Amino acid sequence: MQVLVTKDYAAMSRAAADIFKEHLKNHPQTVLGLATGSTPLGMYEWLIKYHQDGLDFSQVTTFNLDEYIGLAGDHPASYRYFMEEHLFGHVNVPKERIFIPNGMAEDPEAECRAYDELIRKLGGIDLQVLGIGVNGHIGFNEPGTPFEATTHVAELTASTREANARFFASIDEVPTHAISMGIKSIMHARRIVLLANGEHKAEAVAAAVKGPVTPDLPASVLQLHPDVTFVVDEAAGRLL
Numbered sequence: 001m002q003v004l005v006t007k008d009y010a011a012m013s014r015a016a017a018d019i020f021k022e023h024l025k026n027h028p029q030t031v032l033g034l035a036t037g038s039t040p041l042g043m044y045e046w047l048i049k050y051h052q053d054g055l056d057f058s059q060v061t062t063f064n065l066d067e068y069i070g071l072a073g074d075h076p077a078s079y080r081y082f083m084e085e086h087l088f089g090h091v092n093v094p095k096e097r098i099f100i101p102n103g104m105a106e107d108p109e110a111e112c113r114a115y116d117e118l119i120r121k122l123g124g125i126d127l128q129v130l131g132i133g134v135n136g137h138i139g140f141n142e143p144g145t146p147f148e149a150t151t152h153v154a155e156l157t158a159s160t161r162e163a164n165a166r167f168f169a170s171i172d173e174v175p176t177h178a179i180s181m182g183i184k185s186i187m188h189a190r191r192i193v194l195l196a197n198g199e200h201k202a203e204a205v206a207a208a209v210k211g212p213v214t215p216d217l218p219a220s221v222l223q224l225h226p227d228v229t230f231v232v233d234e235a236a237g238r239l240l
């Protein structure tokens, strides 16, 4: 595992975007794993700038980590909407190669199985970006999720619903469940870049990097992955 501590959020975002840019230049036909949340926003802004300067996404396939159950893609708090607004609306990934779990699927379990199958069929994820929850979750793999879990229906913890309530009118509107790529699905990615910024992530980051590898802190599983880079700002790296 490599750990890169940057001065601040802006530097974290730039460093992460540069990893993606280099990867894309060398592998234009790549499969990217993408994340939502506030953390990768700065990185997406850089990728949009790089695209305006010529970085090409026309042969890229993307899989997002997760989606809320019960929110349609046109709901402003859905992750599909988020991705459209913050990345896909501004770069040239072909629409038919953008994959995000369908939170409105009639049979969510079947949707989960189909999602993993599709990732496999399209060659697996080459480069995956992750954020981290204050409780150490990745995607919506909350503490206690078995490392063997593939894409599944996840029940959100109270702390995660509270943390994400800022994207909704009130906490009551935050969905209770989501479809999330599982830890096993994430660990299949060939390369993983985890981003974290801010004081409130410091404990989760330290536990993920140097704590015991345990389902109680889902991100700690990354210690077992052969090619992981943590890019964190000084505040999030404070306890390293």
Ligand code: GLP
Residues within 6 Å of the ligand: 035, 036, 037, 038, 039, 040, 065, 066, 130, 131, 132, 133, 134, 138, 139, 140, 160, 164
């Ligand atoms: C959500 C997402 C995660 C994300 C985490 C942290 O729960 N499902 O993928 O990493 O929140 O979010 P933020 O980056 O806003 O702190």
